[in-house]
Amino acid sequence: MTQIDLPDYRLQSADVAARFRRLKSRPVVLEARNLGKTFASSHDEVVALEDINFAVHRREFLCVIGPSGCGKSTLIRILAGLETPTEGEVLIDRKLVTGPGPERGMVFQGYTLFPWLTVKGNVMFGLKMAGRASIHAEPEARQWIEMVGLSRFENAYPHQLSGGMKQRVAIARALANQPRVLLMDEPFGALDAQTRCQMQSYLLQIWRNVDVTIVFITHDLDEAIYLADRILVLKPHPGRLDELIEVSVPRPRSSEQLISPEFLATRKRLEDLIHPPGQSAGDKLPTLRLTRAGDDVE
Amino acid sequence: MQASRMIFKQREPWFKIREELNAHRAGLLTGLSFFLPLAIWCLVSYAPFIWHPDVRLDVSADRTDVATVYTAGDHVSKEFFATFQKAVRDENAQILQDRQSGNATADIMVRRDNQKKLRQLASLAISNGWLRWNQREDDAAIYKIWKEIATGALTPKTPPLSPENFDIVRQNWQMLSADSADFDARKLPDQPILSLIPQGKPSNPSYLPAPGDVLLTGWHNFTSEAELGQLSMMERLLISIRIVWGGFLLSCLVGVPIGVLAGTYSLFSKLLEPFIDFFRYMPAPAFSTLLVAIFSAHDEPKIALVFIGTFFQMVLVISKTTRQLDHSLLESAQTLGAKPRQLFAHVVIPGILPDLYNDLRILLGWSWTWLVIAELIGVKTGLTEFIETQGRWRNFDAVFPVIIMIGLIGFFTDQFLAWFRGILFPYTRKPRSKSKRSNQRQELAKPAQTPTPRTTVKELTPT
Numbered sequence: 001m002t003q004i005d006l007p008d009y010r011l012q013s014a015d016v017a018a019r020f021r022r023l024k025s026r027p028v029v030l031e032a033r034n035l036g037k038t039f040a041s042s043h044d045e046v047v048a049l050e051d052i053n054f055a056v057h058r059r060e061f062l063c064v065i066g067p068s069g070c071g072k073s074t075l076i077r078i079l080a081g082l083e084t085p086t087e088g089e090v091l092i093d094r095k096l097v098t099g100p101g102p103e104r105g106m107v108f109q110g111y112t113l114f115p116w117l118t119v120k121g122n123v124m125f126g127l128k129m130a131g132r133a134s135i136h137a138e139p140e141a142r143q144w145i146e147m148v149g150l151s152r153f154e155n156a157y158p159h160q161l162s163g164g165m166k167q168r169v170a171i172a173r174a175l176a177n178q179p180r181v182l183l184m185d186e187p188f189g190a191l192d193a194q195t196r197c198q199m200q201s202y203l204l205q206i207w208r209n210v211d212v213t214i215v216f217i218t219h220d221l222d223e224a225i226y227l228a229d230r231i232l233v234l235k236p237h238p239g240r241l242d243e244l245i246e247v248s249v250p251r252p253r254s255s256e257q258l259i260s261p262e263f264l265a266t267r268k269r270l271e272d273l274i275h276p277p278g279q280s281a282g283d284k285l286p287t288l289r290l291t292r293a294g295d296d297v298e
Numbered sequence: 299m300q301a302s303r304m305i306f307k308q309r310e311p312w313f314k315i316r317e318e319l320n321a322h323r324a325g326l327l328t329g330l331s332f333f334l335p336l337a338i339w340c341l342v343s344y345a346p347f348i349w350h351p352d353v354r355l356d357v358s359a360d361r362t363d364v365a366t367v368y369t370a371g372d373h374v375s376k377e378f379f380a381t382f383q384k385a386v387r388d389e390n391a392q393i394l395q396d397r398q399s400g401n402a403t404a405d406i407m408v409r410r411d412n413q414k415k416l417r418q419l420a421s422l423a424i425s426n427g428w429l430r431w432n433q434r435e436d437d438a439a440i441y442k443i444w445k446e447i448a449t450g451a452l453t454p455k456t457p458p459l460s461p462e463n464f465d466i467v468r469q470n471w472q473m474l475s476a477d478s479a480d481f482d483a484r485k486l487p488d489q490p491i492l493s494l495i496p497q498g499k500p501s502n503p504s505y506l507p508a509p510g511d512v513l514l515t516g517w518h519n520f521t522s523e524a525e526l527g528q529l530s531m532m533e534r535l536l537i538s539i540r541i542v543w544g545g546f547l548l549s550c551l552v553g554v555p556i557g558v559l560a561g562t563y564s565l566f567s568k569l570l571e572p573f574i575d576f577f578r579y580m581p582a583p584a585f586s587t588l589l590v591a592i593f594s595a596h597d598e599p600k601i602a603l604v605f606i607g608t609f610f611q612m613v614l615v616i617s618k619t620t621r622q623l624d625h626s627l628l629e630s631a632q633t634l635g636a637k638p639r640q641l642f643a644h645v646v647i648p649g650i651l652p653d654l655y656n657d658l659r660i661l662l663g664w665s666w667t668w669l670v671i672a673e674l675i676g677v678k679t680g681l682t683e684f685i686e687t688q689g690r691w692r693n694f695d696a697v698f699p700v701i702i703m704i705g706l707i708g709f710f711t712d713q714f715l716a717w718f719r720g721i722l723f724p725y726t727r728k729p730r731s732k733s734k735r736s737n738q739r740q741e742l743a744k745p746a747q748t749p750t751p752r753t754t755v756k757e758l759t760p761t
Binding site: 081082100105106108110112128129159170174 | 644723725
């Protein structure tokens, strides 16, 4: 195998550097200050998160990545207001978060569409909760459905849709509330590789057209690099901030960039952070069986 | 390709773990599940060699030495039937002996006895269709039938007369016709005529009537006008339905809201469920006398019993269903801005409705099981009163149709409600192509027996 010399992952082209300067000059939308979460049961305490600090700027795309058990999901649930932190606070537009609210839309990993509502009904849900009359809510919902390309299915029920379509509806449903932040908890985790690829480019397209800030949790390194402006890497036991990486891959992103030097350099860095050298997955794989058929595959 | 597909096309197995059978087979099995029990019932009833420990009397006779009276249609054991026949034969032999020896005493009582003996032919005449049920004591008509059988104008077929009895009929007619060609109570012989020998067919005990009898009796009871002072079957059915549905609907009225609240709010759950959990272990029928004391003896205590029997289960079942609502639906609704009260109305209620509907379907069936006990308390009413009375008379061929009817009503109500669920909640209908698709997938998978080389992009990218 040939070893390619990779550039430093922090090296940014002039364009990318300028982009990051512009990004950081935009106001902070979401801020986590000294966040900590301890789960206490009767006989022991588990520290899930400790001293998390970061700020997300308007229209930024932030990915959160880390090995399993590092508290990614706990973090996003705290941001959504579904869990209360035991320490620290979350601010949205400089206001303290005390519970879930429509200004922070969320897309879950599992399919959480309301099965009794049609696609249109689901997308209108938030508008209805806000007290909007159907007459006004309906055309607005249609617009969002069109944006995710499901106009033909607006009267279909969730069980009639494929996994990818369901998540597109979930995205439209969250966006219909025009949230400041869209929180996404491994939204494409349950999809097959092909659909996931498609969904990623859909998401980037939507993000370009809509004024929304995205916090996206994933365990897929390629996905994180492909989507994010910055990647927040967590390390486990307890969940702490490891590094906040500025992705040097220029935008607009495309699948060709998966083998660009910047991409590979960032990927190498993430791999080193998440699987520290010396205990890479390959070394630990047990030899399950030796077959003669395997002799000529390489 | 075509050839390889031919090789792999094999007969689908009947036994596949957790796989659906195709529609044709599923339909066949559904039919069989009803047909088989019916077939077994028919076989046991109509194949005389299978069980048949009893004899069902077609022709019966009084015995002078035994007080118990058996009439046509009664069931007696085979052992008893043999002694019964022997006793009557012995009586007849005694009569003949007395007649020959001239010892026969002419007596006014003998004439009365002879008149009774003539009527031994009545049930046979009725089942052959020569007499109507209300003519069973019409001696003139019966007398004529004796004459016609003896002269050969009529031949009994259903059931036929045994040769032995045919002989007796002719012998008796000889004596009778000597005195009078038509019935005249005063012209009956003053010497005893012969008794008919008991005659019958092997049969199952009265508690297992044959399907045909059940069908005929059921048809008769359900279509005929009620006897004076009695209710028709439809009126009885309406009374029973009123009790079941009364109890069930009352229970729904109270139980559904409490169940949903208990499933939603811990407050109600902790406040109500422990007591209800305790109460449901007390058998509802134990309260019957209490209920009669409270509500007095009309429909009210019966409805109350169905209520008690259903309500407590209902609260627990529904609270459990409510708790099973996917929690992530509540969370996602909250992130969409739903307030607590909106959550209840817009997520909890619509979210549990399809399951709640199914629970109520099961609980309605549960209510039906309380029917018989409920109708027994206080004054017996409705279908149960009929079942009870007929059962006591051992008319099980009349009891079975009623029991089966209750079953059918329950079954078809449930089938209807299941179908209606699909109309009410169209999103719960399973996509129809599901099983087909899995079949297709199998078919596609089958030809691919040789492993195909697989590479993914990831493996090729250098690290």
